[in-house]
Amino acid sequence: MKRDRSSMRARVVPLQSAEASDSRVEGTPAERVALVAVLSRQAWALTGRPVPSYTRATMPVRIISLRESRRAD
Numbered sequence: 001m002k003r004d005r006s007s008m009r010a011r012v013v014p015l016q017s018a019e020a021s022d023s024r025v026e027g028t029p030a031e032r033v034a035l036v037a038v039l040s041r042q043a044w045a046l047t048g049r050p051v052p053s054y055t056r057a058t059m060p061v062r063i064i065s066l067r068e069s070r071r072a073d
Contacts (some may be wrong), residue, residue: 009069 013019013028044051
């Protein structure tokens with residue numbers, strides 16, 4: 001069964017910005033990024049499927065600006 005991921009969003013902010021320093025998890029930005037890597041590997045392991053293999057250029061994502069996002073809502 002394929003999930004509808006069209007409404008999934010993520011924000012990208014500069015590491016030195018106020019938004020980046022207001023985390024929901026303790027630790028430095030580098031420690032939080034490392035935690036994401038660990039959690040991602042664990043999540044994939046739970047699916048029982050192989051970890052996808054693709055380059056950054058072929059990642060299945062679409063980047064849109066905040067302005068574009070607000071028009072879509």
